[in-house]
Amino acid sequence: MRGRATLHAWLMLGPAMLLLVAFTHYPVVATFWHSFFSTPRGARPSRFVGVENYEVLAADPIFWQALTNNLIYALGTVPISIALALAMALWVNGRIPGKAALRVAYFTPTVLPMIAVANLWLFFYTPDYGLVDRLTHFLLGWGATNWIGSQETALGAMMVIAVWKEAGFFMIFYLAALQAIPPVLYEAAAVEGASRWEVFRRVTLPLLGPTTLFIAVNALINGFRLVDHIIVMTKGGPDNATALLLTYIYEVGFRFWDTAQASALTMVLLLILMLVALAQFTFLGRRTHYR
Amino acid sequence: MNPTDGRGAAIRLDAVRKQFGDTVALHDITLDAAPGSLVVLLGPSGCGKSTLLRVLAGLEEATGGTVHLGGRDVTGLPPAARGISMVFQSYALFPHLTVAENILFGLRARKVARAERDARLARTAAMMGLDKLLERRPGQLSGGQQQRVALARAIVAEAPVCLMDEPLSNLDAKLRAEMRHEIRSLQQRLGLTMVYVTHDQVEAMSMADQVVLMRDGRIEQDATPAELYARPATAFAAGFIGTPPMALLRLEAGPGGACIAGAPEHAVAPAEAAGALLGLRPEDVAPTNGHGLPATVTSAEFLGAETVLRCAVGSEVVQARIPGHQVMTPGSPIRLRLPPPAHLFDHATGRRLPLPVHAPALA
Numbered sequence: 001m002r003g004r005a006t007l008h009a010w011l012m013l014g015p016a017m018l019l020l021v022a023f024t025h026y027p028v029v030a031t032f033w034h035s036f037f038s039t040p041r042g043a044r045p046s047r048f049v050g051v052e053n054y055e056v057l058a059a060d061p062i063f064w065q066a067l068t069n070n071l072i073y074a075l076g077t078v079p080i081s082i083a084l085a086l087a088m089a090l091w092v093n094g095r096i097p098g099k100a101a102l103r104v105a106y107f108t109p110t111v112l113p114m115i116a117v118a119n120l121w122l123f124f125y126t127p128d129y130g131l132v133d134r135l136t137h138f139l140l141g142w143g144a145t146n147w148i149g150s151q152e153t154a155l156g157a158m159m160v161i162a163v164w165k166e167a168g169f170f171m172i173f174y175l176a177a178l179q180a181i182p183p184v185l186y187e188a189a190a191v192e193g194a195s196r197w198e199v200f201r202r203v204t205l206p207l208l209g210p211t212t213l214f215i216a217v218n219a220l221i222n223g224f225r226l227v228d229h230i231i232v233m234t235k236g237g238p239d240n241a242t243a244l245l246l247t248y249i250y251e252v253g254f255r256f257w258d259t260a261q262a263s264a265l266t267m268v269l270l271l272i273l274m275l276v277a278l279a280q281f282t283f284l285g286r287r288t289h290y291r
Numbered sequence: 292m293n294p295t296d297g298r299g300a301a302i303r304l305d306a307v308r309k310q311f312g313d314t315v316a317l318h319d320i321t322l323d324a325a326p327g328s329l330v331v332l333l334g335p336s337g338c339g340k341s342t343l344l345r346v347l348a349g350l351e352e353a354t355g356g357t358v359h360l361g362g363r364d365v366t367g368l369p370p371a372a373r374g375i376s377m378v379f380q381s382y383a384l385f386p387h388l389t390v391a392e393n394i395l396f397g398l399r400a401r402k403v404a405r406a407e408r409d410a411r412l413a414r415t416a417a418m419m420g421l422d423k424l425l426e427r428r429p430g431q432l433s434g435g436q437q438q439r440v441a442l443a444r445a446i447v448a449e450a451p452v453c454l455m456d457e458p459l460s461n462l463d464a465k466l467r468a469e470m471r472h473e474i475r476s477l478q479q480r481l482g483l484t485m486v487y488v489t490h491d492q493v494e495a496m497s498m499a500d501q502v503v504l505m506r507d508g509r510i511e512q513d514a515t516p517a518e519l520y521a522r523p524a525t526a527f528a529a530g531f532i533g534t535p536p537m538a539l540l541r542l543e544a545g546p547g548g549a550c551i552a553g554a555p556e557h558a559v560a561p562a563e564a565a566g567a568l569l570g571l572r573p574e575d576v577a578p579t580n581g582h583g584l585p586a587t588v589t590s591a592e593f594l595g596a597e598t599v600l601r602c603a604v605g606s607e608v609v610q611a612r613i614p615g616h617q618v619m620t621p622g623s624p625i626r627l628r629l630p631p632p633a634h635l636f637d638h639a640t641g642r643r644l645p646l647p648v649h650a651p652a653l654a
Contacts, residue, residue, distance in 0.1 A: 188385075191370045
């Protein structure tokens, strides 16, 4: 009887386990392993080189630029998209006419494929006759700007797209969390004389804590992961101004075919993501109230 | 902001009306309450008692009429400006705040100085027996303790009027009896004017200075508990108060006067009462060995100190509350001694009728 139950359990777990091992766990371990070997080329098979790949990485100025870019990208997009998501959720959670249409409108960017989004924004950013330039010309009287073609503006332009794409998705989570807060708590706060700002700061925000933590972890991971539009629009250029860790891994691995170097890079990225998630769960998690 | 401010009535509602779309929840409610009194809004679910409380609190806007609290017209004011505190049925404690933070929520919002805040917290916590729980969160408290925190949060505000929306309905019977007593003594000690919503007539009768019995958005009777018990104004009030409540029996014309429908041999009231409803308190009916109204026992419910008998008389049911444990098999015949007729109600309108002048010799 017991053996049968165990067998059933394994049968149930099997399919998911198989896929996870094949496409997640094995690649992670294999990458870790490969990062200590040289790249095999033609007649030269790969050989153990210790931490040489990591030493090369540390000396690589493009790696450091990609890392810096990625930090700016993450620290810029995460707070802005979370703040925007919360603001939109509060707005469409209120009693306003046409809120169903507004919710759909805010959620639309999430539904669009990133490749389509990239092409859309390519047009927006087109110098002179693109939407952005038309607007800046009309409102501020600026001339033509090559938004994604100049080093000063390219990273910022990519960040705007990421925020635009993500905020609507996070809004849905905030909206669900807002609707789970019992209205009687707001009535109690009203009787106690709390101002709107106090109600937000002392009731709404703390009760959204678990949602904020969830969104923050996801947003930060996306900050290192969501690069489709960069591949399509700038390929990391101009002069590595929009190079992020993941685009650099792609370039090293699949354009230069230096797989060993790419493995080492991947391990660095994984390490960063793990540390980030760990830090968030310990620091934010301690201050978060779970119902 | 102290209870003596409201000279005359602490609460005065004048023709308060509340409509949700086409449905009228409150029909022109007019009501006065003296300072320091405990007013219970009593009625079955859906009678409008909670809506009336929410209109008082300012959580719902009245469709018509005026609300005065402490002599001040507060009809258009938000809840915070009305000088009220409130205890909600679900307690509405903030789950992420500690007990102390919950109690102090309002004082912080009102920018009360820290020293005073701490003093009031200490005083209230001691009064409510919460001293040792101040650092806990609501989720770590029992239902009774949560109830105390909700009460403490209302009391610490020191508002002259305290509103309570079925505060005890989530507690078990024993705790409920305790808290009933405690709330009443607290209210008297602090001189609060309290409006207390409940559907439990025991709570109403045991706590109130003034009971406002409501039905279908109207006030059925507004009286002291003693008056409500002794002279119910309508058949509905009669059938709502008492454990078990008053039995209402249809009277028909019989040979010797008005008699209970289906039992024409025994006159129980003067002939003028025929067609009305006779109200009989179960505690006034007793079995007798001598002359009495013949009836058939249909059930006997033993309650410990007493037994409630249900007896069929003609087509009606009479209840009798008798002391001790009485073993009666259903179907056995019994004779009942009835009191002189004290409560007569109009069969159509339910209004209380004046008693006939001469009391005849009864069964």
